[in-house]
Amino acid sequence: MAGGLVPRKEEAGRDASRTLQWPREVSSVLSAQLCPFLRGVLAHSVSFCFGSSSLRKQPKILCAFLSTCHPGSPRRVTSARREVRDLNRTFPDNVKFRKTTEPCLQETLYNVLLAYGHHNQAVGFCQGMNFIAGYLILITNNEEESFWLLDALVGRILPDYYTPAMLGLKTDQEVLGELVRAKLPAVGALMEQLGVLWTLVVSRWFICLFVDVLPVETVLRIWDCLFNEGSKIIFRVALTLIKQHQEFILEATSIPDICDKFKQITKGSFVMECHTFMQKIFSEPGSLSMATVAKLRESCRARLLAQG
Incomplete structure (x- = not known):
């Protein structure tokens, strides 16, 4: 299957050459339900295609990254302290991430994050990456594939989301605001009237790619499309949530009220029925x-750069 995937060239913008053009038969079912086995096969294909040709020749490269981070090195200690704080909060209700489980996926998650921080030192480790890596590990059950899928998301599909300045994340939150003003002007006007910054209501949606925001199967279906369509899927999901609950949101009369309503619209039957939601x-x-x-x-x- 991997031989049928080629980088997508025709799309303008930041996603050019960063998404994959799936065979038509595969693309047509990505918005439909995938069984766990098929999702794992597709994840394997994506991880292979996104790895550069030189790195693909080194199938144990993740182990190589880990071996260069000796337990006593300052890099490992500093990085580990930041990561472990978040590892303990990663899916605490999932039995596979509990320390009493054997094997515990926290160790796998630690390895993937540590190796990626060493691989992409411009990013290192950033809030939210633990949830994304954790989901990838649950999907693939493989450290190496999870590593390359994380690299695809953080380094290619969503560049600058997880850098220290988070300029890509801040930019896309502002882009959503512009899209809401154009497509849902009443909501846009209310946000301006109340003085609500978009980062207050959607930052978790974007930085965690809806992990721990929407139901598991819905998130997995979104991610299937994210790898195929690119980052515009994030805007489609956000706009759909807002449009579907527009009247409810417009009832807000204060900043705390509107923040609470944005939390509530990510729950309920609409997001649970993932097939309808994806349509x-x-x-x-x-x-x-x-x-x-x-x-x-x-x-x-x-505009953000001009504001400093």
Whole structure:
């Protein structure tokens, strides 16, 4: 299957050459339910295709990264202290991540995050990465594949989301604000009237890619499309949630009220019925091209940089 995947070139904007063009038969079912086995096969194909050709020749590269981080080295100690604080909060209700479980996936998660921090030192370790890596480990049950899928998300599909300045994340939150003003002007006007910053209500959606925000199967279905369609899927999901609950959101009369309503709209039958939800994200927001997203990103990024 991996031989049928090629980098997508035709889309303008930040996702160019960072998403994959799946065979038509595969692409047509990505918004439909995938069984765990098929999802694992596709994850393996994606992890292989996103690894550079030189690194693919080293199948044990994750082990090599780990071996260079000796237990006593300052790099390992500093990195470990930051990671362990988050590891203990990663899926505490999932039995596979409990310390009493053998084997405990916290060790696998630690290895993946430590190796990735060494591999991509511009990012290192950032809040939210533990949840993403944890999901990838649950999907693949493989450290190496999880490592490369994490690299695909953090280094290619969502560049600058997890750097210290988080400029990509901040930019995309502003892009969502522009899209809401254009497509859902009543909500956009209320946000401006109340003086609500978009980061207050959607930062967790974006930085965790909806992990621990939406139900597990819904998140997995979103991720299937994220690897295929690129980061515009995040905007489609956010716009669908807001549009579906527009009247409820418009009842808000204060900043705490609207923050609470944005938490509530991620729960309930609408997001639990993942097949219907996935159909909605491709119909409710209307047209949303990568060219449009790229143009908005350019203007929002310039504005953020000008603000310092």
